[in-house]
Amino acid sequence: MPHIVKSFDEELDRLRETLVRMGNLTRQQFGRALEALVQQDSLLAKQVGEGDGEIDQLEHAVNDQVVRVLALRAPLADDLRTVVASLKIASDFERIADYAANIARRSQLLNAHAQLPAIRTVRRMGTLVERQIEEVTAAQLERDAGKAVAVWNNDLAVDESYSSLFRELLTYMMEDPHTIGPASHLLFIAKNIERIGDHTTNISEMVYFVITGKYIEGDRPKSDSSSFPNV
Amino acid sequence: MSPEPANLPQTDASQAKIVAQDVDVFYGEKQAIKKVCLTVNEREVTALIGPSGCGKSTFLRCLNRMNETIPDCRVEGTVLLDGIDVYQALDPVQLRARVGMVFQKPNPFPKSIYDNVAFGPRIHGLVSRPDEVDEIVHHSLQRAGLYDEVKDRLQEPGTGLSGGQQQRLCIARAIAVSPEVILMDEPCSALDPIATARVEELIEELRDEYTIIIVTHSMQQAARVSQRTAFFHLGDLIEVGPTEEIFTSPREKLTQGYITGRFG
Ligand SMILES: Nc1ncnc2c1ncn2[C@@H]1O[C@H](COP(=O)(O)OP(=O)(O)O)[C@@H](O)[C@H]1O
Ligand SMILES: [Mg+2]
Numbered sequence: 381m382p383h384i385v386k387s388f389d390e391e392l393d394r395l396r397e398t399l400v401r402m403g404n405l406t407r408q409q410f411g412r413a414l415e416a417l418v419q420q421d422s423l424l425a426k427q428v429g430e431g432d433g434e435i436d437q438l439e440h441a442v443n444d445q446v447v448r449v450l451a452l453r454a455p456l457a458d459d460l461r462t463v464v465a466s467l468k469i470a471s472d473f474e475r476i477a478d479y480a481a482n483i484a485r486r487s488q489l490l491n492a493h494a495q496l497p498a499i500r501t502v503r504r505m506g507t508l509v510e511r512q513i514e515e516v517t518a519a520q521l522e523r524d525a526g527k528a529v530a531v532w533n534n535d536l537a538v539d540e541s542y543s544s545l546f547r548e549l550l551t552y553m554m555e556d557p558h559t560i561g562p563a564s565h566l567l568f569i570a571k572n573i574e575r576i577g578d579h580t581t582n583i584s585e586m587v588y589f590v591i592t593g594k595y596i597e598g599d600r601p602k603s604d605s606s607s608f609p610n611v
Numbered sequence: 612m613s614p615e616p617a618n619l620p621q622t623d624a625s626q627a628k629i630v631a632q633d634v635d636v637f638y639g640e641k642q643a644i645k646k647v648c649l650t651v652n653e654r655e656v657t658a659l660i661g662p663s664g665c666g667k668s669t670f671l672r673c674l675n676r677m678n679e680t681i682p683d684c685r686v687e688g689t690v691l692l693d694g695i696d697v698y699q700a701l702d703p704v705q706l707r708a709r710v711g712m713v714f715q716k717p718n719p720f721p722k723s724i725y726d727n728v729a730f731g732p733r734i735h736g737l738v739s740r741p742d743e744v745d746e747i748v749h750h751s752l753q754r755a756g757l758y759d760e761v762k763d764r765l766q767e768p769g770t771g772l773s774g775g776q777q778q779r780l781c782i783a784r785a786i787a788v789s790p791e792v793i794l795m796d797e798p799c800s801a802l803d804p805i806a807t808a809r810v811e812e813l814i815e816e817l818r819d820e821y822t823i824i825i826v827t828h829s830m831q832q833a834a835r836v837s838q839r840t841a842f843f844h845l846g847d848l849i850e851v852g853p854t855e856e857i858f859t860s861p862r863e864k865l866t867q868g869y870i871t872g873r874f875g
Binding site for chain 2: 381382383384385388454455456457458459460461592593594
């Protein structure tokens with residue numbers, strides 16, 4: 381049901397639009413960072429680094445819009461949840477974009493080395509996470525709580541693929557110390573991707589909270605990575 | 612978790628100060644309150660919200676039998692004050708001393724500030740000696756946060772005060788008879804933001820001693836001053852719960868629609 385005050389609806393729509401734009405752009409940045417890594421494309425990597433500023437600006441725009449709505453409209457109930465969650469969602473997207481820029485930067489360093497076969501696992505993991513970002517943005521746009529829960533549950537697969545990648549890279553490094561350089565770069569990249577997965581999960585929690593007023597029930601599924609240091 | 616039915620008393624009976632059970636109110640043929648069940652906790656502020664005409668004032672007046680002063684008004688059901696049936700077992704004058712009321716428009720008597728406050732204690736025979744009256748007037752004005760502003764002009768007419776001061780004078784007048792419950796019907800609707808803030812601060816302070824029920828049209832005011840909020844619609848109590856929950860995640864669509872400004 382629309383608000384009696386139409387301009388309030390317009391402001392909330394604008395906020396949602398800014399967030400969706402942030403979501404799409406963030407996913408694009410991450411996708412390009414992955415491609416730069418896999419294709420060893422330094423130029424693309426550089427472009428990803430340059431694209432980060434726009435996402436920072438979008439985060440500022442969200443902050444400004446939120447402050448404005450809070451001050452002028454004193455929103456309540458689902459409106460209040462939408463507005464407050466927007467701040468957190470924007471900050472999660474901003475972090476994701478930072479990690480994407482980081483991955484792009486590191487991929488440039490990796491280009492000096494021969495590619496390790498583990499790049500395939502990294503790509504698989506990255507594609508999984510990219511899909512998660514896409515799904516969480518859709519959940520937000522379509523106000524689909526079920527989709528948010530699905531994203532939340534899928535993070536287990538991301539964690540698991542990080543764990544197996546960790547093992548894989550460890551094996552290379554033990555077998556051939558010459559790979560320690562590139563393998564540790566890849567490991568950091570994989571860790572960044574895993575963190576992106578976590579931020580995506582945070583967003584799914586916020587989206588669910590906005591829609592239902594509740595938190596997703598139960599413990600977040602965690603794979604057993606306790607035997608590995610939390611690098 | 613199964614949703615709590617909105618129209619059942621929801622709180623521990625030990626803290627219940629007022630319990631309304633299946634209260635119906637009619638003005639002639641027209642039913643203004645429908646089977647309302649509401650428990651009001653002791654030493655808490657309960658806010659009643661809802662669109663104009665939904666029955667907030669009518670319900671408030673049931674609690675101290677003020678509806679009896681309205682011709683054609685009929686109240687059915689039970690209202691308990693500390694477990695005692697106010698319609699069966701209490702005298703209305705005594706009841707109104709225990710359950711005081713502050714109205715939308717400040718309505719000081721056309722008397723001095725001093726006499727406005729002294730009036731209640733005198734007619735209820737709570738005081739006999741002049742120094743006792745002084746004491747109550749002083750204390751009530753203090754408690755209402757008005758004393759310092761009026762101490763040098765206690766003999767001037769109450770109607771000469773500003774709107775905000777008049778409202779605090781009415782609160783002092785209500786307090787003077789040592790009530791247990793104070794009913795407030797849109798007490799700030801005629802006040803500017805500063806005077807409103809003073810009254811809200813006062814409500815916060817009074818909560819340690821009194822049970823307060825406030826009708827308000829300002830969602831922000833309900834959110835600021837109350838611990839529990841009850842939402843009325845067309846004579847029905849739609850939802851009651853902790854204020855924080857009502858304003859962040861109400862259970863009922865109707866509540867959500869109203870408080871977010873989607874209908875009214
Ligand atoms: N004295 C009265 N005589 C007849 N009808 C009344 C009287 N007072 C209120 N009503 C009716 O009862 C309903 C509830 O009114 P009220 O309790 O004043 O609502 P609120 O305080 O929520 O605005 C309204 O439909 C109103 O017209
Ligand atoms: Mg009213």
